[in-house]
Amino acid sequence: MFLIWQEFYPTSGLSLAKKHKCETEEKQIHRGDKMNFRDMKIGTRLGLGFGLVLVLLVISTLVGNRSMGKIQDEMNQIYNVNVVSMELAYDMLDSMAIISRETRTILLLEDFNAKQESSSKIEEARARYNKDFASLKELDNTVEGKALLANVENAIDSGKISNDKVVSLGLAGKSAEAVSEINRDAMPGMAKIEDSLKKVVNYQEERSKTRFNEAANEYTRTRLFMLITGGTAILLGILISWLITFFITRSITNPLKTAVGVAEQIAARNLRVNVPANESRSEIGFLIQSFHKMVENLREEIRQIMEGVSVLASSATEISVSTVQFASGAAESAASVSETTATMEEVRQIVQVSSQKAKYISEIAQKAMQVSQNGQESVNETIKRMDLIQEQMASIAESIVQFSEQSQAIGELISIVDDVAEQSNLLAVNASIEAAKAEEHGQGFAVVAHEIKSLAEQSKQATAQVRRILNDIQKATSAAVMATEQGSKAVDAGVKQSTEASESIKTMANTISEATHAVTQIAVTAQQQLTGIDQVALAMNNIEQASNQNVDSARQLETAALKLDELGRRLKELVEQYQV
Amino acid sequence: MKKIVWNEIYNRLENARTAAERGLTPSHEEKKMILRARAKILAQAPKNKESTETHLKIVKFLLNGEKYAVDSAFIREVCSLKEITPLPCTPPFVLGIINVRGQILSVVDINKFFGIPGKGANVLNKTIIVHTSEMEFAIPAETITGVGYIARDEIPPLPPTLTNIRAEYLRGMTGEQFIVLDMARILSDKRIVVSEEA
Numbered sequence: 187m188f189l190i191w192q193e194f195y196p197t198s199g200l201s202l203a204k205k206h207k208c209e210t211e212e213k214q215i216h217r218g219d220k221m222n223f224r225d226m227k228i229g230t231r232l233g234l235g236f237g238l239v240l241v242l243l244v245i246s247t248l249v250g251n252r253s254m255g256k257i258q259d260e261m262n263q264i265y266n267v268n269v270v271s272m273e274l275a276y277d278m279l280d281s282m283a284i285i286s287r288e289t290r291t292i293l294l295l296e297d298f299n300a301k302q303e304s305s306s307k308i309e310e311a312r313a314r315y316n317k318d319f320a321s322l323k324e325l326d327n328t329v330e331g332k333a334l335l336a337n338v339e340n341a342i343d344s345g346k347i348s349n350d351k352v353v354s355l356g357l358a359g360k361s362a363e364a365v366s367e368i369n370r371d372a373m374p375g376m377a378k379i380e381d382s383l384k385k386v387v388n389y390q391e392e393r394s395k396t397r398f399n400e401a402a403n404e405y406t407r408t409r410l411f412m413l414i415t416g417g418t419a420i421l422l423g424i425l426i427s428w429l430i431t432f433f434i435t436r437s438i439t440n441p442l443k444t445a446v447g448v449a450e451q452i453a454a455r456n457l458r459v460n461v462p463a464n465e466s467r468s469e470i471g472f473l474i475q476s477f478h479k480m481v482e483n484l485r486e487e488i489r490q491i492m493e494g495v496s497v498l499a500s501s502a503t504e505i506s507v508s509t510v511q512f513a514s515g516a517a518e519s520a521a522s523v524s525e526t527t528a529t530m531e532e533v534r535q536i537v538q539v540s541s542q543k544a545k546y547i548s549e550i551a552q553k554a555m556q557v558s559q560n561g562q563e564s565v566n567e568t569i570k571r572m573d574l575i576q577e578q579m580a581s582i583a584e585s586i587v588q589f590s591e592q593s594q595a596i597g598e599l600i601s602i603v604d605d606v607a608e609q610s611n612l613l614a615v616n617a618s619i620e621a622a623k624a625e626e627h628g629q630g631f632a633v634v635a636h637e638i639k640s641l642a643e644q645s646k647q648a649t650a651q652v653r654r655i656l657n658d659i660q661k662a663t664s665a666a667v668m669a670t671e672q673g674s675k676a677v678d679a680g681v682k683q684s685t686e687a688s689e690s691i692k693t694m695a696n697t698i699s700e701a702t703h704a705v706t707q708i709a710v711t712a713q714q715q716l717t718g719i720d721q722v723a724l725a726m727n728n729i730e731q732a733s734n735q736n737v738d739s740a741r742q743l744e745t746a747a748l749k750l751d752e753l754g755r756r757l758k759e760l761v762e763q764y765q766v
Numbered sequence: 767m768k769k770i771v772w773n774e775i776y777n778r779l780e781n782a783r784t785a786a787e788r789g790l791t792p793s794h795e796e797k798k799m800i801l802r803a804r805a806k807i808l809a810q811a812p813k814n815k816e817s818t819e820t821h822l823k824i825v826k827f828l829l830n831g832e833k834y835a836v837d838s839a840f841i842r843e844v845c846s847l848k849e850i851t852p853l854p855c856t857p858p859f860v861l862g863i864i865n866v867r868g869q870i871l872s873v874v875d876i877n878k879f880f881g882i883p884g885k886g887a888n889v890l891n892k893t894i895i896v897h898t899s900e901m902e903f904a905i906p907a908e909t910i911t912g913v914g915y916i917a918r919d920e921i922p923p924l925p926p927t928l929t930n931i932r933a934e935y936l937r938g939m940t941g942e943q944f945i946v947l948d949m950a951r952i953l954s955d956k957r958i959v960v961s962e963e964a
Contacts, residue, residue, distance in 0.1 A: 615844045618913045622823045622838050
């Protein structure tokens with residue numbers, strides 16, 4: 187491809203210089219980036235290398251294209267200007283020849299009409315060469331060309347005048363004059379025109395040759411340039427390719443080797459491997475960094491897995507233990523359910539018994555009700571009796587008080603007796619005094635007086651005794667009255683107590699009534715209970731089945747837990763092979 | 767609870783009633799016993815032969831806690847003191863005047879006369895009317911304890927604690943701690959006479 191381009195687009199010298207400049211710039215850029223070459227991604231590196239080659243190719247193409255354009259311009263000039271100018275010049279020569287010929291024809295012919303026809307032919311030829319000449323003028327811009335054309339124009343103008351003179355003479359039939367004229371002026375004029383036109387033709391031929399040579403030179407230069415740049419590009423491409431291959435391979439394989447080593451270590455379950463730090467921002471760098479991260483993560487994960495596995499192992503052991511317990515528990519619960527079923531039957535019997543008991547209690551409660559009514563009547567009777575006792579107590583108190591008053595009357599009598607004794611005593615003293623006055627005659631009287639005194643004292647002592655006894659009686663009556671009062675109070679308390687008892691019995695009667703009601707309800711409830719117990723017994727049967735299934739499940743669970751335990755142990759062994 | 771045995775109670779009441787009836791009219795034997803006892807007492811000869819020559823007959827009495835004795839020779843009689851009419855413009859020892867069978871007598875409190883602070887709480891319902899040919903008044907007393915004899919020559923002297931103003935009116939003290947009043951001197955004392963001029 188490259189070679190084909192080289193063939194088709196030869197470059198120019200100017201482009202070569204430019205290309206060199208570009209190349210150095212490219213190299214500078216390359217060198218500037220070389221410091222970070224290791225950091226470059228492989229794509230960048232490849233891009234840089236091949237970019238350089240591409241730039242060379244682009245430059246070559248551009249230069250080739252430009253040269254091609256130039257060559258094409260030259261060719262265009264040759265074809266469109268020079269060749270056309272030559273043709274026009276030849277056409278003009280041809281027109282000149284026609285004019286010459288017709289002029290001679292006019293001279294030769296005698297028929298006027300034919301002469302007129304030739305004259306018009308001359309006019310036609312003139313119009314033709316004028317037109318050709320105008321085209322020539324337009325085509326040629328060179329100074330040299332214009333000078334040549336001016337000569338032609340001058341020649342034509344002078345030739346035209348002489349020719350017109352010949353034609354007018356010819357038309358007039360003055361052929362001799364016309365021939366002389368031709369020989370004198372028209373023939374040299376014609377030769378002059380032809381000469382100037384030939385000069386123009388020669389000039390154009392010369393120009394064509396020059397241009398062709400230029401184009402050929404351009405082609406040769408371009409081809410050389412293309413060969414040089416193309417070869418350079420190929421060489422550079424090969425070199426860069428080799429360098430790129432070598433360095434890239436090195437920059438890829440070395441870290442890859444490290445990575446492989448690390449990966450082998452990891453494969454050998456050694457996670458203690460040290461991943462060399464690689465700060466490079468290339469893919470390999472990322473790979474190594476990723477490896478580093480991966481190893482760290484793996485380490486952490488393996489550690490966590492180890493912990494997890496140990497937890498799993500212990501959990502599995504616990505689960506195993508628990509399932510064993512669960513299995514035994516399930517068996518126990520199955521046994522318990524059986525027992526419960528048996529117990530429910532017992533409860534059923536008990537409830538039947540309690541239902542019967544409730545009926546029995548209901549009857550007893552009715553009897554108790556009767557008894558409590560009797561008790562109520564008895565208590566009312568007691569209260570009446572108590573009232574009677576109260577009245578009798580009052581009469582007893584009255585009697586005792588009367589007795590006390592009577593003993594007081596005795597006391598009054600006693601004090602009279604006492605007074606009498608006192609008086610007797612005084613009388614005895616007086617008698618004694620009188621006896622003393624009577625001296626010897628009063629001896630006997632004195633004895634009597636003494637006797638009276640002694641009697642008085644005796645009676646006094648007796649009264650004192652009676653008074654003491656009376657005091658005792660008073661005290662005794664007071665005590666009796668107090669006792670009676672206490673008795674009365676006791677009776678009051680009894681009445682109160684009896685009233686309370688009556689109230690209690692009433693309450694009891696009510697309670698018994700309520701109890702009767704409750705017991706009736708209990709009987710009804712017991713009946714309902716029986717139904718409920720039947721349902722419970724049914725449910726217990728279902729539970730029994732379920733618990734038997736539970737026992738089976740527990741056994742399965744136990745097996746599963748053992749397997750889980752085994753799995754945990756194996757996992758542990760597996761994880762322990764890792765060196766973290 | 768103690769059961770009341772009504773029969774026993776009725777028996778006891780019956781016994782008491784018969785005993786009371788019998789007590790009012792003593793039985794024949796009881797009468798005999800009483801009479802025999804009295805005869806025995808009467809048959810006894812008097813123990814101490816206190817003659818009027820050698821012995822002094824005294825009447826003993828109590829006045830506001832003080833024990834006094836008075837020679838019976840100065841005593842007209844003893845009687846009960848019923849109503850004292852207080853007399854104005856008289857010394858404090860004159861309690862008032864009494865009417866004894868139509869005779870008006872002044873009542874002289876011996877304790878106050880002696881200047882002994884009387885307790886005055888006791889009931890003075892007895893009086894001893896003492897007299898000489900010139901003077902006669904009544905001494906109030908709580909109790910007339912009795913009649914006794916004391917040897918004229920052997921009246922025991924007063925204890926030294928009582929030797930104060932009233933010593934001149936006292937003759938001595940008996941063995942039973944009765945202060946024997948010198949009634950002759952008291953009755954003849956001018957101070958006891960209430961002067962109209964004074």
